[in-house]
Amino acid sequence: MKLNREILDEVSRNREEALELLKTIAKIPAPSNHEEKRAEFCRSWLEQQGAKGVFIDDALNVVYPIGCKENNPLVVFMAHTDVVFPDTDELPVVVEDGKIKAPGIGDDTANLTALLMAAKYVAQHGLSPKEHGVLLVMNSGEEGLGNLKGSRKIMETYGSRIKEFYSFDGSNSTVVNRSVGSRRYRVEVLTEGGHSYAKFGNRNAIAYLSSMISTLYTMVPPKGGKTTYNVGTIRGGTSVNTIAQQAEMLYEFRSDRQEGLEAMERHFRAVIEAYRAKGIAVNVERIGERPCMGDVDAEKQRALSEKAAQAVRTYYQSEPLFHSGSTDCNIPLSMGIPSVCVGCYAGDGAHTRSEWVEISSLHSGLNLALDLILGTFD
Secondary structure, X not given: OOOOHHHHHHHHHOHHHHHHHHHHHHOOOOEOOOOHHHHHHHHHHHHHOOOOOOEEOOOOOEEEEEOOOOXXXXXXXXXXXXXXXXXXXXXOOXXXXXXXXXXOHHHHHHHHHHHHHHHHHHHHOOOOOOOOEEEXXXXXXXXXXXXXXXXXXXXXXXXXHEEEXXXXXXXXXXXXXXXXXXXXXXXXXXXXXXXXXXXXXXXXXXXXXXXXXXXXXXXXXXXXXXXXXXXXXXXXXXXXXXXXXXXXXXXXXXXXXXXXXXXXXXXXXXXXXXXHOOOOEEEEEEEEEEOOOOOOOHHHHHHHXXXXXXXXXXXXXXXXXXXXXXXXOHHXXXXXXXXXXXXXXXXXXXXXXXXXXXXXXXXXHHHHHHHHHHXXXX
């Protein structure tokens, strides 16, 4: 739908409130799997705006159900509360030169604020959809080792009833309409180690882990779609004069094709077994998995993608790029449910402590979020 002048004027009057809300939420620490403080803030804030029936589920999702009757179809809108940073103290927020800067300010706090402000409009106007229910979800666990916990919980609880799924994530420059699957592993290498002088010649876990990483990086990604891999962290050893007994890494591979994931899995397993054959103890733990695209109705997916893109064109006067990505949509897409991810701000620096958002872009983002949500109320 396209918002009428009355709605646009009301959103415009609330733009300063929205900015203050964004600044407030951005300060609240919310590392993945520890979003309690943001979740409680969102629940309390929604209730203060008149939202009824808001609850926090056991995955730390804040859920605002609207018109959700027993077994009726549902449309889901999500924005995640967690950020990639491990901070448990208040996060720094700086406003200067027309920008608001903070760790996680765009990914995903600006989108979370847009969803909350849209929820406020719905609550204060007593709106309810006619043909289906709507779930507005401030969800947990989208980032990193959160492993899409919040999205998985929503699909586990309501999956068979959900007919469309929207995620507000990323900036306004793209529309994500195809999922990138991934697998993540912790790999530990163990050797006898010893004193660097007295036991020189003993096997060094760091050396073997380094060699293993080099071997993994000989992989030429399979053709078709896009497949990537990465070693994100390494650690191990005791001191400068100790032959390391233990070293470990976090390794992931991604692909927008199931065939790509399987090819990477085969290579990974072959490398692990090759090092075990050398007599090296290698422990492998899968710490995360995100699925690829399932069997989604192509026409329904195309229509949903175009709906999101048209909202970007309307409120940002720009043409978004369609591309694949790893988002909360991975879970519903893997289950064959039409899903799309779109952003409600302009900015840059995601996953860095210098991330920023253009303040002037936030107003358009509020309109975009409200447009898509109210469009499902007709």
